[in-house]
Amino acid sequence: MAKHNPKRINRIDAMFARLRTENRKAFVTFTVASDPSFEESLARLKTFAASGIDLIEIGHPFSDPILDGATIQKANRRALAAGGNLRVTLDLCRAFRETDDRTPLILMGYSNPLVTMGYERFAEAAAAAGIDGLIAADFPLREADDLVKALAKHGLYMIPLAAPTLEARDFAVEKPGIGGFLYCIPVVGPTGGPSASKEVIAEAVERCRRQSSLPVMVGFGVKTPELAADVAKVADGVIVATALIDRFLEIERDLEGDIKSFQARVADTLTDYRHAIDAVKSA
Amino acid sequence: MAKHNPKRINRIDAMFARLRTENRKAFVTFTVASDPSFEESLARLKTFAASGIDLIEIGHPFSDPILDGATIQKANRRALAAGGNLRVTLDLCRAFRETDDRTPLILMGYSNPLVTMGYERFAEAAAAAGIDGLIAADFPLREADDLVKALAKHGLYMIPLAAPTLEARDFAVEKPGIGGFLYCIPVVGPTGGPSASKEVIAEAVERCRRQSSLPVMVGFGVKTPELAADVAKVADGVIVATALIDRFLEIERDLEGDIKSFQARVADTLTDYRHAIDAVKSA
């Protein structure tokens, strides 16, 4: 099992360093591990990396994705049906790392599988699988002391979620094991909800920057390439989840199982967003 | 309209006087007027008289024959469906009187149609129709002062119902308008119920005789010619209702509308009872 090398720079930090030099913004997406199967999930991760995704959030499937909207709830159910769970998700990341040691991988999901595995065992296994950070939907920092310590020990970051209504003590905490970036959520409500206006997003990002020196990425409700571009103007990165999952499902229905063209169409879709985001830089 | 002649002897008294001289017991049955139609009802009354029935109880149809068992409830419902009611019942009696001025007719039924018509109007019309007495299922003597007065005025009798559990004041009342005979009910419960033993019947009759000088007839639960014969040994008359109605319905079903043979079979059935009852005398 690969041991954490404290000297080695976290892939998330490396990514932001590189993007800064390139004057580009990060483009991030989300997929649930094993949705619809381990193999296709692995293929999709590779397509993401090949199509210009800078960082991938990988959901570990959970039976009760209480804070998610219908799209991601269903993705979780498909993944569970395909045998997905936290252990298998770690296996998937390890498999991805065999061909890609650069794209940061962030585990995203709910806390019960983590507490069931045990924070220490989990952090060790996640590091070994090549994971760089963790977003826990229902695990606020005020509850996360033990988890954060375990993550720090193994060189992983807990990514703080930041909402406009949140007080600084709930996201702008400086501690080993907390870092990577601020996940800025400009809207209230579960995933897959309505979009915020670009003014609201700009204000939310501004507030994050006032409280923290971490890079800021915006997620929840970013749907179109246009809005992605607007986000890229103010933030360090753009996270698109529900809109892309919905789009990929449409493509899948259109193609009825033609996997090859599917991956090509996924790549095309991502390229649209990628270009919109990158256009900001040249503006 | 025929006026009541106070000199004229009531047909019930006349019947008992005649039977006494003949050393015979009365054989009585019951039918609901207009069951199943006015015409057939009239034919049946004539068959009864022709087959040796000494006295006929005619039920005036009522919507809620609460104190009756299933057989007589259904007979009431058929009669109502055929347009039967108290007025039509009086018409039926008047029609019967056109050919028979001897067989006593007793109206039997519930009080609401009587109170609706008015006691005085009712008594006058009943007398005019050739009716000789009244048995009211739900009209105890303690409530009947006004009714009894009206009956007395028109030469009709209210027939007291006597049960073994009843105190003398509730059946052995001497008053103008109360008379004819005691209707001795040896069992509790609605009509059509189980038969009493001949010992119980004998005791019930004995008790009636101790309290009253009226003739005693026994009804409720007399089913077979054999039991009718046993009753005839101790009482002045035998009343058979439910058992005969049930038997006539059976005959009707067997013959499927052949009216002629129906009346013949009714006559045969009545003759069986008649012979059983008359055999007592000769014993």
Place this chain on the structure above:
Amino acid sequence: MARALKVESRPGRYGSFGGQFVAPVLLPVLDRLEAGFHSAWGDPAFHAELTHLLNRFVGRPTPLFDIPAFPSRPGGARIVLKRDDLTFNGGNYANSAVGQCLLARRMGLSAVVTDTGSGQNGIATAAVAARFGMRCTIYMGARDAAAQPQAVKKMRLFGAKLEIVEDADRALSSATSAAIRHWMGHSDTDAYVAGAPIGPHPYPEMVAAFQQVIGKETRLQLVEGGVLPSAVLSAVGGGSSTVGLFSSFVSDPSIRLIAVEAAGSGESGAPNSARLSQGRRGIFHGAETLVLADAEGQILAANSIAPGLAYPGSAPQLADLVSRGRVETMTATDAEAQRAVRRLAETEGVLICLEAGHALAAAEHVARTMEPHEAVVVMTPSSGDKDIDILWQDA
């Protein structure tokens, strides 16, 4: 005893109404019951046990309840509900079921028989009989039983034997007839439990006496609250809650007493249940009273969306009070009653039965003609749980 409600010409009579129009074979049974009741009613130990059961097993006293958000227009008198829906089983029927079962046990009987229309009298009787370890037979019309499946199951859960009656109107009136037939055959072991102050003497007097507790509580609660009402309204089915509530106000001529009858669909000529206002004098189920009957004296089927109101007879006391002008009558239609029940649920979080909905609908009209400092009391005999399927049809 219900002295205040009675102007008896002779025992068992309310004016010219009442009496004992039964098969003579039942007279000794009624005489024994009358003697048993009077003996019990004069016995402090009986009252002590009755009161204990009313408090602990029935759940009395029931509250008086303000419903300020209910009226659809501002102004008018305040409306107050007497909440017998909050007894434990069977609404106000529990009052007389407990009394009659206690009396039956005191008289050495081992079983009870009764009839039920809306199911409430049956549920109350079944629960009390279970508590007393008495056998219990309940007659219910097939139509009513089909409309109230939960009530049927509940009575069976209490161990009662349910007899479903397919006769005639297949509703309360047939069930009563069947129960009385059963009683005629078993009067040595079974007490007939009357759900209402109807039937032959001493039932009207006895049930009224057991239901008086409603009026007494209400008057006391009003006095404690510093109110005397301008009007007291109750929907009339058998009349048990109406007689019980009115008993404490009848001798106070300044208080209007209003019996609300079911107008059914309200279409002229369609069947209704308004026998106090539109019925004839007649003899039905053992008493002389006002009944729904045709010109030939045949009893007519009553109709109402509220099964507890659809009965063609009347309590003799009420027939007398209406004839003497002491009690006024009003009617409410099926639709008016439904609307009142639904609006009360939405505005106050209180779900009352459709029977009470008739009284509430009438009360709103009455209250509008009055001043805000006045109060109107509305009887709520039972909860609307039994009526949910009628009240909310689109699941």
Place this chain on the structure above:
Amino acid sequence: MARALKVESRPGRYGSFGGQFVAPVLLPVLDRLEAGFHSAWGDPAFHAELTHLLNRFVGRPTPLFDIPAFPSRPGGARIVLKRDDLTFNGGNYANSAVGQCLLARRMGLSAVVTDTGSGQNGIATAAVAARFGMRCTIYMGARDAAAQPQAVKKMRLFGAKLEIVEDADRALSSATSAAIRHWMGHSDTDAYVAGAPIGPHPYPEMVAAFQQVIGKETRLQLVEGGVLPSAVLSAVGGGSSTVGLFSSFVSDPSIRLIAVEAAGSGESGAPNSARLSQGRRGIFHGAETLVLADAEGQILAANSIAPGLAYPGSAPQLADLVSRGRVETMTATDAEAQRAVRRLAETEGVLICLEAGHALAAAEHVARTMEPHEAVVVMTPSSGDKDIDILWQDA
């Protein structure tokens, strides 16, 4: 506050259980709620209005009730029921629904959202919201809604908006998730009303505080009757009635506290609801507690004939009390619970819910091991009316 029940390591913790495992966006909402609750709880005016509503609108105090005819064998301790089935709407859920709606109004919110399994929490919340003129949205699993059509209609009659949840287990757990999602999107106008002392801090503390009235009343009633019980039993669903009843006895080590869990069919390997005795430590619906989950941390569907017990999570307080050995656990199967409910109905004329039937079945075992001078208290959170179709299948 539920002091006696708490051994807090830090705010919102019961031993190592509890906490605030929510989306961070909800933290300010929870912080405001905590402040609002503490402010209200320290305000005599709030308590006065709460008490007034508990008495007049909920119907407290509820009686303690002896059931001498129930035990199937003679001997053993006497069994006493705490009758929260006799509140006006929704059983003991009404206690916390009133408290939380009152608090929501005090905090300037105009609407409430909640979830319901057996329908009782929904009915209580809908009725209170109607009374307060607040909008009310209720999430209910499609399976539960199909099993409780009367409850669905009743909530709608109270004006509530019903959202039927087709997700996952189509039962309480999915309804809770959906209600919390709704709340996340509407926390500026809507208060989430918790049916049980589960979820993130301050819900367990707050609901326990509002439910304490059960324990206080019970202890007072027992003392008035000169009894101190040897054991207190309650069936555990969300734990609202259990925590409420135990609160007044937890510091009295001579009294056994027994949490009764649903064993489902009782067949080994079949799904049940016994997470206090057989669950794992986990994080579910906002708190660290004992949950039914597999080795991978996936939540398992709970199963019981009693919809109110079929929930895979636990109140953190109870998880702590069980872990510390202060509260014992027992289980009862579907069949045992049904038998207990039916026998109680037949022998005492009292119809309790299947949830309480589990506790009653366990209580009979416990009582048999005791002396006749001892007493055992059994919590009855709501009436069996909702369970009639399960209890009596052959109509």
